[in-house]
Every structure is written in structure tokens, then in C-alpha cells.
Amino acid sequence: MKNLTYLKFEFLRTIRNRRFLIFSLIFPLVLFFFVAGANKNLVVDGISFPLYYMTGMAAWGSMTAMLSSGARIAAERQIGWTRQMRITPLSTRNYFAAKTLSGYFMAILSIIALALAGTSLGVRLSAVHWLIMLLLMLVDLIPFAVIGIMLGHLMKVDSLGPLLGGITSLFALLGGAFGPLGQSGFLLKVIKDIPSYWLVQASHTALGSSGWPPAQSWIVIAIWTVAMYRVATRVYRRDTLRV
């Protein structure tokens, strides 16, 4: 993505969308202050509750930000803008790259906002740990970027709005973003196969207590990414063949 002008306007368009801003930034922030503020001194799993909840909310917000690029693709398809872009020299790859990067742009804003909120509630991490947490989260967000692109070609904009709300909430809930679900048993086993679980788990690594993420984390992220990529490619082909 060499075209910085195009990217700049993609970022502008993302940040000017008030709905995205509310769902990926304001909501998680409010919920964080509400819940973590009331449990400032609680410790879960050996991790301070505000830190745990901070990554939970950052996971939720950044996931929403990434999936929102799907809503933008769906909207652009619906109004015929995608076809207009297809008759410019902009390649499909770069079109998606720009959407993904602006998703990341919103996601990073959301993570930074939550980090500041966490700090204000007493979360203290070393610079290295902040960085590791951020990087891990960015990696764990990859499948959501692909899911967004897939949904953007699968759904109409009207049905996608509520669906995205549902999907992000479900992913967030199962991933433990709103609070840990189970410590053992079948449910945890299933949950560990969901990418959002590992997104939330970035906080454990950030604390440095449980070491580097296990192999399972990388495998789950990789499998979801590849699988979703294949579906997205198929859906994209079908969609562009239609015209």
C-alpha cells in the first residue's frame, strides 16, 4: 500500500463514521470504567481485574473496529462504489489492504484509549509489556480482518449492522472479554479454539506471569485466518462474477 493519499482518506472516512467510533471506542471505554472501576482491587487468575478487563474491552473494541471494515465494504458494494473502484488502477489487493489498515487504525486507537483508561485505574506495565500486549493483540486480530472482508461480500448493509453487533458480542463473551467463563472442562476446551479467547489472553502475556502464548494460540489464529481467507476468496469471486 504505497498510496498514502488514498490511505489518508480511508482513515478519515473511518474516523468520521460516528457509529464506528461509538461501538469500537466509546462503548468499551464506558463499560471499562463502569465495571473495572467498581472492582479496582480484585485479582483474577493472578491478574489484577482492571488489567484483565482492560484487555477484554480492548479486545472487544478492536474486534469491532476490524469487523467494521466489512460493513464499509458492504456499504460500498451496495452503492456501486466498489465497481467504480474496479475501473481505477487500484488493485483488489490494495483495496482490501486499505480497508484492513483502516480497521487496524481504529483498533489501535481503541487499544490506546483503553490503555490510558487502564492506567488511570492503576494498571501498571513496563514499556516492553505494553508493546508485547499490543503486538500480540494486533496479530490475534488478523482473523477478524478476514472475517470482516468475508461478511462484507456476503451480507447486505442493513442486515450486517445488527449481525456485526451480535458477532462481536458473542466472540467477546466467549473469549472472556466480559469476564472469565470457565476455568476447566468442555466449555474452556471449545473456547480455546476461538481466536477472541487468545486476543483476551494477551493480558496474561502482558503481565509476564504465564510466559509466551502457547503453540495452541498461534495454531488457532493461523487456522481461523486460512479458513476464513478461503471462504472470503470464494465469496469475493462469486460476488464479482455476478456483474
Next chain:
Amino acid sequence: MTVIEKDRDGIVLKGLTKSFGAVRAVRGIDLTIKPGEIVALLGPNGAGKTTTTDMILGLSRPDKGTVTVFGLSPSDAVKAGDVGGMLQTGTLVQYLNVRELITMVASLYPHPRDVDEVLKQTGIKEFATRSTTKLSGGQTQRVRFAVALVADPDLLVLDEPTAAIDVEGRRDFWTIMREVTAEGKTVIFATHYLEEADSYADRIVVMARGSIVADGPPNEIKARVGRRTIRATLAVADVADLSTITGVSKAERHGEGVTLSCLDVDTSDNALREFLTRYPDARDIEVRGVGLEEAFLELTADDEDDVATEQHHGSSGSTEGWA
């Protein structure tokens, strides 16, 4: 003209065929457009105009046949920034003002035009800071035109560019269009308005049911599809006498009803005056323009294609005199 100096082929369509399921949208089109030519694709809805322009733009792939744009494949021509298009449907993306939108699109092209110049030329400078979602239909259409133009393309493809705007906006649009095309660009525009094709094209290619049914300079095409008929009820009339009325190409009589066919609006007006002078007791007078669609279908009625008989548009069969 710069385009011609490049000494390249124009746009060449060879045996172009495209079906969507059972619908044969385009049925074997051969067409060569020279650089610098302004060509109207004229035809009713469903004639295959959009399918054709989509294939020229590389948005859809022909089932059979080839398209070359200045010697390149459509997608290579698009990549090279040689093509600008205004699609039939499409609104502008939101959260940008007009200038930002045009700047963004310009950034995608290898040799774009100056954004300010384009804003000025398309008459959108006055509302350049307005949000893309707060424009009138005519304004939106002009911005969409600017989107196509900022590429500084050698080929402009406009698919029914005035479909969504009122008469006045339509006139404004074509005035700007004329200025722009004075620069020697090759232009292909689809329309179902004969007047538009007549006023702005060097050449009209008439399409009906997926085929080219006529191809020629505007005055020739206009003569073929601009017919009028005068119908009246008349107790006593002589067909031979009716035929002598100036401008009447054909006279028919069925019982008390008479039908006079005229080649175009001017002659039918004159013919009506003369008819009323000769037959002041004519009643129930009706002047009817043969619809474009009907005229097109008649143009194809001679084809052996059996589909013609499926058309329910009452073809009078009186094709002689204007073919």
C-alpha cells in the same frame, strides 16, 4: 489531437457474446471505434448497452469474443489509467467532501489531472467543501463525472450519465461534456434518449435485444427512428389523395380510420396542417411518435430471429418508406 498521435488502435469489439443464465444479454457484437470518436450506444432498456460497456471496462468478462482498448485488454487499459468510467448506478462514498473525494480518486491514477482544474471544469467548485451526501441529483452526477474525468483518460465510458437528473441538469451536463470532449477524447456513452445521442455523438450505434441493429451518423439514425403517425376518423377519403400530402410517406385506410406515416416531427407537423386543410371534417385526430423501443424492434423485425415474434409491441409491419 494527442490521442491520434499515439497511433494506437481504438476500441475493438469482436464477436462479443455474454449471457446471464438463460438471458442472452449480448449476442455477438462487432464494433470498431476510432480514437477521438464520440459514440452513442442507443437502445431501450435490456438492449445490452450496460453489458457491453461493462465488458469494455473489464467489469465483466465476455463468454465469447474479445475487447481491446487502445490495443490493450480492458483490465490492462484500466490499470494504465487510460480509462475513465461513469457507471449507471452508483452514489458517492460518504464522510468526505467533494474536493476530498476527487483528490482521493486522483491519487489512484498514474497521470491524473489537476484537481482544481477538474472541479472548475465540471462546475463543482462552488460546492467543493460540501459533504458528498448533501448534493442534489444533478450535483452528484457532475461529481461522478469529475471522478471519471480526473483520471485524464483517453477513453471515457458513460453509462446513461443523465438517467437520474432533470431536464435542466441534463442540459448542463452535456454542455460540460462538450467542452471536455473538445479535447479529443474517445467517448462511448449509453443512452435511451434519441435527442441526446443526436446532439452529442458523432456516431450512433443502435442496440436492441443484444445486437447492433443500426450504426451510422446521427441524422441517418434519426430519420430511421423518428417517425410519426397521424390517425384520424374520416367518412370519405381517397388513399391515393392522402398519399399526395407533403411529408406523408405512407397512407393507409381501414374502414373509416386513416393512418398517415411521416418520417419525422417536422414533416408530420406540416402534413397534419395540410391534411386538415384538405379534410376539415376529420375527427378523432391522434398524432403519435413511434416509441424508440418500437422503432428499434421494427428495425430488427426483418431478422430471421424468431424472438421478434415474441415481442408484443404491435409492429405495424409498415417498414417500407423509411428503411
